[in-house]
Amino acid sequence: MASQAKRLSPRGLKDSLPVTDEVARSVQEGRDAFQRALKTPIPLIQNSSHPGLLVMVGPCSIHDTAAGMEYAQRLAAAAKKYRGELLIAMRVYIEKPRTTVGWKGLVHDPDLVQGEESDLTRGLSVSREIMLRVAELGLPIVTEVLSPFVLPFIQDLLSCGIIGARTTESQTHREIASDAPMPVGFKNGTNGTVSVALDAIQAAAQPHSFLSVDDDGHLIDHFSAGNPDTFVVLRGGSDGPNYSAQHIRQAELAMANARQPVRLVVDCSHGNSMKDYRRQPEVAANVANQISAGAAIAGVMLESNINPGRQNISPDGLCGLQYGVSVTDGCISWEETERVLEGLAASVRARQTVPLTPAISVPLSSMQKTLEKLQPSVSVVELSG
Ligand SMILES: O=C[C@H](O)[C@H](O)COP(=O)(O)O
Numbered sequence: 001m002a003s004q005a006k007r008l009s010p011r012g013l014k015d016s017l018p019v020t021d022e023v024a025r026s027v028q029e030g031r032d033a034f035q036r037a038l039k040t041p042i043p044l045i046q047n048s049s050h051p052g053l054l055v056m057v058g059p060c061s062i063h064d065t066a067a068g069m070e071y072a073q074r075l076a077a078a079a080k081k082y083r084g085e086l087l088i089a090m091r092v093y094i095e096k097p098r099t100t101v102g103w104k105g106l107v108h109d110p111d112l113v114q115g116e117e118s119d120l121t122r123g124l125s126v127s128r129e130i131m132l133r134v135a136e137l138g139l140p141i142v143t144e145v146l147s148p149f150v151l152p153f154i155q156d157l158l159s160c161g162i163i164g165a166r167t168t169e170s171q172t173h174r175e176i177a178s179d180a181p182m183p184v185g186f187k188n189g190t191n192g193t194v195s196v197a198l199d200a201i202q203a204a205a206q207p208h209s210f211l212s213v214d215d216d217g218h219l220i221d222h223f224s225a226g227n228p229d230t231f232v233v234l235r236g237g238s239d240g241p242n243y244s245a246q247h248i249r250q251a252e253l254a255m256a257n258a259r260q261p262v263r264l265v266v267d268c269s270h271g272n273s274m275k276d277y278r279r280q281p282e283v284a285a286n287v288a289n290q291i292s293a294g295a296a297i298a299g300v301m302l303e304s305n306i307n308p309g310r311q312n313i314s315p316d317g318l319c320g321l322q323y324g325v326s327v328t329d330g331c332i333s334w335e336e337t338e339r340v341l342e343g344l345a346a347s348v349r350a351r352q353t354v355p356l357t358p359a360i361s362v363p364l365s366s367m368q369k370t371l372e373k374l375q376p377s378v379s380v381v382e383l384s385g
């Protein structure tokens with residue numbers, strides 16, 4: 001028998017777990033940094049105003065908030081170490097879209113009771129709480145935007161939203177993206193079709209009238225302004241991976257044909273790793289090579305956890321599980337993640353040491369103008385001799 005419905009309001013939860021001014025500032029800085037990272041390609045000369053390569057990294061899903069926080073602390077240190085080269089954001093995924101059925105994430109089932117009646121009210125609260133604690137570390141948060149009813153409880157803590165492969169074609173999700181106060185990435189479809197993500201970014205850029213939920217939990221007739229800060233995430237699909245240089249060029253061309261700015265992120269997991277987490281470093285290394293050679297890739301996504309692999313949910317709930325191991329898709333270990341981050345940072349450095357000697361002779365004044373347009377912090381000086 002269904003239990004008695006409880007009334008929930010985003011305002012009630014936000015009042016019990018409020019953001020401080022410092023957290024609000026840090027979330028806004030994360031949103032701005034994402035915007036800048038997407039707007040212009042990683043510069044060929046070091047430029048302090050560009051935040052570097054976007055790296056969205058973290059567990060496939062959060063099921064144990066203590067392990068999630070331990071991961072966040074490690075990642076916050078890495079984010080500091082690579083500041084200026086990598087813009088690191090943590091995947092704090094609290095909802096999981098399932099191909100058929102399965103655990104739907106911390107929001108829906110915080111006690112891992114799968115199939116039995118779960119405590120969604122507690123799920124919302126522990127999900128907001130871990131996001132708040134991660135944001136307090138100064139780490140930008142990225143999550144999949146799945147339920148339109150969950151988003152108002154956590155939106156103020158997000159620096160970026162992702163619409164997953166199973167919902168990129170959904171009008172509801174495109175409407176939500178059109179109203180989001182942050183950049184939103186659309187994944188290609190599960191079968192590998194990129195055109196649906198391109199359709200989505202065009203739809204999300206437009207204003208929409210749609211039903212939404214306000215802070216008091218009431219349905220409202222809402223009007224969105226349209227979101228120009230969207231991007232495509234290439235995640236591969238059932239027809240194989242789509243991260244090769246050829247795939248990147250095809251995607252760039254498709255975006256240009258759709259009159260969209262080229263903003264591409266490669267997901268090293270899912271279809272691109274052929275669902276084998278151990279392949280993610282190989283995908284990341286390939287992407288790193290492309291980045292050092294100047295490819296128009298704004299960022300990468302990685303599924304990573306404290307310990308490698310995955311495990312099935314045990315009937316004993318959290319007590320029956322190995323610490324720091326995913327209960328959804330397999331993840332690379334923290335040690336492997338450190339190696340991948342170093343490789344990505346090295347690719348940004350390599351891109352920025354490409355010799356700038358022009359192959360043809362151009363007048364100094366015109367070269368100076370072009371360079372200053374591309375890199376406002378650079379000045380060209382004439383050398384004698
Ligand atoms: O990223 C996670 C999974 O790929 C996604 O939730 C689908 O999982 P499933 O096919 O195991 O249901």
Ligand SMILES: C=C(OP(=O)(O)O)C(=O)O
Nearest residue numbers: 060164165166187235270
């Ligand atoms: C579900 C996910 O990805 P996708 O939508 O690409 O399957 C994910 O990144 O957790």
